[in-house]
Amino acid sequence: MANVLWLQGGACSGNTMSFLNAEEPTVVELVTDFGINILWHPSIGLEIGEQVSDLLADIMNGKIKLDIFVYEGSIIQGPNNTGTMNYFADRPMMDWVRELASVAEFTVAIGDCATWGGIPAVAPNPSESTGMQFLRKDKGGFLGADYVSKGGLPVINIPGCPAHPDWVTQILVAIATGRIGDVVIDQYHRPKTFFTDFVQSGCTRVRNFVQKEDGHFGKRGGCLFYEVGCRGPMTRASCNNILWNRHSSKTRAGHPCLGCTEPGFPHNDLKKGSVLKTMKYLGVFPKEVPSGESKLMYYVKAGVGKITPSNPELLETSK
Numbered sequence: 001m002a003n004v005l006w007l008q009g010g011a012c013s014g015n016t017m018s019f020l021n022a023e024e025p026t027v028v029e030l031v032t033d034f035g036i037n038i039l040w041h042p043s044i045g046l047e048i049g050e051q052v053s054d055l056l057a058d059i060m061n062g063k064i065k066l067d068i069f070v071y072e073g074s075i076i077q078g079p080n081n082t083g084t085m086n087y088f089a090d091r092p093m094m095d096w097v098r099e100l101a102s103v104a105e106f107t108v109a110i111g112d113c114a115t116w117g118g119i120p121a122v123a124p125n126p127s128e129s130t131g132m133q134f135l136r137k138d139k140g141g142f143l144g145a146d147y148v149s150k151g152g153l154p155v156i157n158i159p160g161c162p163a164h165p166d167w168v169t170q171i172l173v174a175i176a177t178g179r180i181g182d183v184v185i186d187q188y189h190r191p192k193t194f195f196t197d198f199v200q201s202g203c204t205r206v207r208n209f210v211q212k213e214d215g216h217f218g219k220r221g222g223c224l225f226y227e228v229g230c231r232g233p234m235t236r237a238s239c240n241n242i243l244w245n246r247h248s249s250k251t252r253a254g255h256p257c258l259g260c261t262e263p264g265f266p267h268n269d270l271k272k273g274s275v276l277k278t279m280k281y282l283g284v285f286p287k288e289v290p291s292g293e294s295k296l297m298y299y300v301k302a303g304v305g306k307i308t309p310s311n312p313e314l315l316e317t318s319k
């Protein structure tokens with residue numbers, strides 16, 4: 001039996017909505033088949049008021065063991081590092097987070113706001129939001145770069161806006177069944193099992209990418225990289241392999257990948273003209289090219305690919 005406490009800070013509840021749609025396994029199966037005991041969750045917990053305060057007190061005094069502390073939303077530190085913009089159970093939420101993270105066996109951050117600050121942390125960041133152990137790409141965040149939970153791991157980050165529900169439930173199962181030691185995390189604390197391949201892996205439009213055939217919103221065929229800012233070639237996530245609702249993904253539905261599982265999200269700080277638009281030099285060359293490519297090589301190869309569209313080497317690099 002693994003006790004899970006889920007709290008929310010600067011959040012829209014999107015990750016909760018996603019979590020409740022999990023299919024492999026479902027949230028019900030977490031409880032009935034995988035030994036997860038949800039101590040409390042802001043949307044599905046039955047306790048209110050003092051019942052929640054008493055539960056938190058019992059966790060803090062050791063009467064109830066906290067196996068997994070799940071946090072959704074940014075850590076709100078404003079104003080002036082007091083955290084009083086976000087009160088919960090009679091004190092700033094950030095004080096609860098600090099103390100609960102110190103007694104938890106494992107701490108898991110769900111969604112971009114909890115992992116790296118997300119949209120609330122975009123300048124001028126009036127709520128002084130940060131992520132649990134990162135602020136954008138910089139390690140540290142609220143708990144500090146050296147934080148490790150009692151179980152010996154740093155914050156396990158499951159990013160996304162929202163995170164795919166199966167990423168969440170499968171990591172909870174790995175912890176509950178004692179197999180989290182098998183899960184390797186990357187430099188941004190993301191489980192590599194979900195965040196090694198790029199979104200482009202499995203995308204149905206790869207051939208169009210190689211052949212530089214432009215696509216548009218909602219249109220069948222064509223690649224969304226050239227005009228509408230698809231970040232699939234530089235975003236690590238399994239969205240085109242572990243499909244959403246088991247049958248689709250953004251790019252399959254004709255919507256560009258926004259790069260939501262990378263710590264720079266939202267990219268270009270949501271500057272006017274940067275959203276759902278490919279940023280270019282001289283109106284021609286994409287400012288960002290697929291990860292692992294030098295810009296010069298990409299431009300040369302893309303030009304060759306345009307002339308010889310069946311170039312197998314280009315197909316290989318786009319996988």
Ligand code: SF4
Pocket residue numbers: 199200201203204205206207209222223224225230231232233251256257
């Ligand atoms: S750039 Fe986007 S739409 Fe084009 S192939 Fe890659 S993931 Fe698919």
Ligand code: SF4
Pocket residue numbers: 160161199235236237239249250251256257258259260261
């Ligand atoms: S396709 Fe891109 S923007 Fe959409 S959920 Fe996956 S990583 Fe995020």
